Amino acid sequence: MANKGWDEFEIGAMLRTFEGKIDDIAGTLQENRAYSQNSSFVASVADWRIIKPVFNKDFCIDCQFCWVYCPDISIISRDKKMIGIDMDHCKGCGICVEVCPTNPKSLMMFPEKADEETELAAWPAKNEEKK
Amino acid sequence: MSENKNIKNLKEFSTSADRFEGANLLCPGCAHSIIVREVLNATNDDLILSASTGCLEVCTAVYPYTSWDASWIHIGFENGSTAVAGAESMYKALKTKGRLKQPDRNPKFVSFAGDGASYDIGFQWISGCMERGHNIMHVVLDNEVYANTGGQRSSSTPIGSSATTSPEGRRSYGEKKNKKDMVSIMASHNIPYSAQVAPNKWKDMVKKIQHGFSVDGPVFINAVSPCTTEWKFDPKDTMHLADLATDSLVFPLYEIIDGHELNITYRPKTVVPVEEYLAAQGRFKHLFKDEYKHLIKEWQERVDAKWAQLNRREEARV
Ligand SMILES: Cc1ncc(C[n+]2csc(CCOP(=O)(O)OP(=O)(O)O)c2C)c(N)n1
Ligand code: SF4
Ligand code: SF4
Ligand code: SF4
Ligand SMILES: [Mg+2]
Numbered sequence: 001m002a003n004k005g006w007d008e009f010e011i012g013a014m015l016r017t018f019e020g021k022i023d024d025i026a027g028t029l030q031e032n033r034a035y036s037q038n039s040s041f042v043a044s045v046a047d048w049r050i051i052k053p054v055f056n057k058d059f060c061i062d063c064q065f066c067w068v069y070c071p072d073i074s075i076i077s078r079d080k081k082m083i084g085i086d087m088d089h090c091k092g093c094g095i096c097v098e099v100c101p102t103n104p105k106s107l108m109m110f111p112e113k114a115d116e117e118t119e120l121a122a123w124p125a126k127n128e129e130k131k
Numbered sequence: 132m133s134e135n136k137n138i139k140n141l142k143e144f145s146t147s148a149d150r151f152e153g154a155n156l157l158c159p160g161c162a163h164s165i166i167v168r169e170v171l172n173a174t175n176d177d178l179i180l181s182a183s184t185g186c187l188e189v190c191t192a193v194y195p196y197t198s199w200d201a202s203w204i205h206i207g208f209e210n211g212s213t214a215v216a217g218a219e220s221m222y223k224a225l226k227t228k229g230r231l232k233q234p235d236r237n238p239k240f241v242s243f244a245g246d247g248a249s250y251d252i253g254f255q256w257i258s259g260c261m262e263r264g265h266n267i268m269h270v271v272l273d274n275e276v277y278a279n280t281g282g283q284r285s286s287s288t289p290i291g292s293s294a295t296t297s298p299e300g301r302r303s304y305g306e307k308k309n310k311k312d313m314v315s316i317m318a319s320h321n322i323p324y325s326a327q328v329a330p331n332k333w334k335d336m337v338k339k340i341q342h343g344f345s346v347d348g349p350v351f352i353n354a355v356s357p358c359t360t361e362w363k364f365d366p367k368d369t370m371h372l373a374d375l376a377t378d379s380l381v382f383p384l385y386e387i388i389d390g391h392e393l394n395i396t397y398r399p400k401t402v403v404p405v406e407e408y409l410a411a412q413g414r415f416k417h418l419f420k421d422e423y424k425h426l427i428k429e430w431q432e433r434v435d436a437k438w439a440q441l442n443r444r445e446e447a448r449v
Binding site for chain 1: 142145146147148149151154155156157158159160161162163164165168169176191193194195196197198200330331333365366367368369370371
């Protein structure tokens with residue numbers, strides 16, 4: 001649907017989230033959805049971030065705490081495995097890092113401009129002092 | 132009634148396909164969306180939703196975008212509950228007349244609203260919905276303040292909290308009136324289910340939401356929603372604040388079935404002093420000045436008294 005100005009919008013009009021008909025939305029993962037230009041999914045808030053999470057899968061136990069507590073649907077979990085972060089929608093709040101229970105953490109925050117490969121190579125080792 | 136979705140553990144829950152989208156404009160670390168996700172992901176059924184004016188509504192329906200993958204209505208501040216109740220009435224009427232195109236689908240009707248929209252401005256609308264017996268669920272995103280308009284006090288704002296209309300200062304310790312007990316008020320409508328939930332206890336939340344979806348009649352849910360902007364804490368600490376809220380018993384988790392059967396659904400292994408909960412938030416910072424310290428003691432006494440009362444009610448089944 002072509003975007004209209006707010007004052008061209010007829011009363012009772014609807015924004016359609018998807019192109020065409022969708023029967024089983026609760027059973028269709030995001031990558032298989034035909035989003036329309038009116039879903040905020042097609043937008044990005046990446047420029048809100050000043051810090052960003054980096055995921056190190058070597059230590060991840062797929063507990064899914066990060067998935068359930070991410071406010072921005074930015075932890076991508078598929079088939080019960082945490083597979084990565086949706087950097088278009090992540091706002092860099094840092095909740096996922098706080099709730100990650102592994103030692104060392106499987107998620108850590110870095111400045112937005114940090115290089116992911118470098119940070120992964122310098123990932124801290126297990127902290128013995130921690131409970 | 133349709134079958135409840137089977138969610139035994141968090142791994143299973145994580146296979147849910149979210150129907151709430153990112154790039155909404157809620158603050159980083161906002162608990163509103165964590166709560167919404169847990170509620171929506173508790174079912175696979177169709178959803179008919181409304182949101183009353185407030186952070187959730189304003190930030191998820193910014194033209195030309197919507198963050199909702201379900202039918203979603205917004206009318207005003209006060210009438211999100213009646214909007215969804217109207218849709219539910221129409222649905223019932225069409226079903227009775229045999230005019231539904233897909234009669235075997237079991238849509239769930241949910242109204243989301245802030246504490247301002249629920250405790251104050253939409254109060255009579257919600258009460259009407261409860262009294263008329265609509266098959267809807269009203270979920271309060273309780274951040275104890277009118278967050279979207281800059282932090283004015285509501286009747287959910289607790290004693291001692293500094294709000295823009297009840298600020299702390301030389302002559303005041305902030306809000307002076309106690310928080311309204313909405314779970315009890317709503318239960319007193321003799322509705323089938325009324326409960327308090329918290330996003331950190333996702334399993335308790337899912338269980339209560341599913342219970343709410345399975346009963347016939349109105350359901351009231353009060354969800355504590357730590358607000359990084361108005362409670363003044365670092366966005367990364369939202370879940371920590373929720374943990375402090377439930378484990379200090381400032382937000383006890385319980386349910387009231389059919390208006391009288393009260394069950395406490397979470398008993399913290401170690402109860403955290405209320406002082407720790409208050410100390411973690413800028414809105415209570417002034418309470419730690421010498422002249423206001425007695426208020427912290429009073430806070431603890433209030434929380435203890437409420438907890439004792441809940442325990443007595445649970446035991447007495449009244
Ligand atoms: C009838 C009416 N009065 C006032 C407003 C202005 N207003 C918009 S959002 C809002 C605050 C909402 O507070 P709450 O319901 O607690 O939701 P929150 O933003 O805290 O999530 C107010 C006062 C309005 N939109 N309509
Ligand atoms: S930083 Fe916040 S928004 Fe980004 S993935 Fe982690 S929890 Fe989600
Ligand atoms: S919280 Fe940590 S360990 Fe758990 S799934 Fe997320 S990254 Fe992996
Ligand atoms: S002000 Fe509070 S409730 Fe509103 S979007 Fe920000 S964190 Fe969420
Ligand atoms: Mg509020």
